[in-house]
Amino acid sequence: KAGVTQTPRYLIKTRGQQVTLSCSPISGHRSVSWYQQTPGQGLQFLFEYFSETQRNKGNFPGRFSGRQFSNSRSEMNVSTLELGDSALYLCASSAGTGYYRFFGPGTRLTVL
Amino acid sequence: QQPVQSPQAVILREGEDAVINCSSSKALYSVHWYRQKHGEAPVFLMILLKGGEQKGHEKISASFNEKKQQSSLYLTASQLSYSGTYFCGTEVMGTSYDKVIFGPGTSLSVIP
Numbered sequence: 001k002a003g004v005t006q007t008p009r010y011l012i013k014t015r016g017q018q019v020t021l022s023c024s025p026i027s028g029h030r031s032v033s034w035y036q037q038t039p040g041q042g043l044q045f046l047f048e049y050f051s052e053t054q055r056n057k058g059n060f061p062g063r064f065s066g067r068q069f070s071n072s073r074s075e076m077n078v079s080t081l082e083l084g085d086s087a088l089y090l091c092a093s094s095a096g097t098g099y100y101r102f103f104g105p106g107t108r109l110t111v112l
Numbered sequence: 113q114q115p116v117q118s119p120q121a122v123i124l125r126e127g128e129d130a131v132i133n134c135s136s137s138k139a140l141y142s143v144h145w146y147r148q149k150h151g152e153a154p155v156f157l158m159i160l161l162k163g164g165e166q167k168g169h170e171k172i173s174a175s176f177n178e179k180k181q182q183s184s185l186y187l188t189a190s191q192l193s194y195s196g197t198y199f200c201g202t203e204v205m206g207t208s209y210d211k212v213i214f215g216p217g218t219s220l221s222v223i224p
Contacts, residue, residue: 031210043154043199043214056211090153097209098161100144100168101201103153 004104018079025093032074037088086111115202117215132185134200143183144201
């Protein structure tokens with residue numbers, strides 16, 4: 001099976017801009033989770049989608065949003081970028097509850 | 113809700129053993145263990161479910177004490193390839209299935 005793919009791999013944006021990141025899960029996986037990873041904060045949970053529905057949400061401001069399409073591909077959007085949004089954004093797919101996550105390679109976002 | 117991991121960091125010589133611990137204040141449905149090498153995505157090692165089921169790599173062993181909400185990852189006869197940051201992730205019973213929250217990580221360095 002092909003792994004989890006994320007695009008783009010690298011992004012450089014300036015403060016105030018918005019960005020959209022994409023994640024394609026492993027074929028057959030319907031659950032997609034997003035995480036923000038920074039050196040000081042570890043892996044922070046953003047949200048989780050299953051069958052186009054957001055089932056779980058982390059403690060991030062409303063500038064962070066996401067969606068999932070009928071083919072399970074997911075996007076996350078960050079509006080009005082701040083310097084502190086610079087991070088590695090990881091998505092992980094799974095077959096559901098009680099199954100492990102497969103992580104994608106991540107998108108490295110740099111906000112200048 | 114974030115699980116607690118200990119130790120924060122450990123240095124081993126090849127062939128030595130190590131134990132990494134993870135604990136939660138909430139009743140858990142599952143505990144996940146991942147290893148992340150520098151510049152790479154986290155890789156699945158083991159998942160332990162309430163009720164005793166375990167899925168993972170043959171060479172990895174772990175335990176889950178459901179009464180204490182504690183899990184331990186056992187690394188025996190360590191190899192240089194074991195170096196990396198180990199994360200435990202937890203799913204809380206009842207309200208947060210498929211919301212895997214990760215601990216801060218344990219940095220493991222294996223030296224010759």
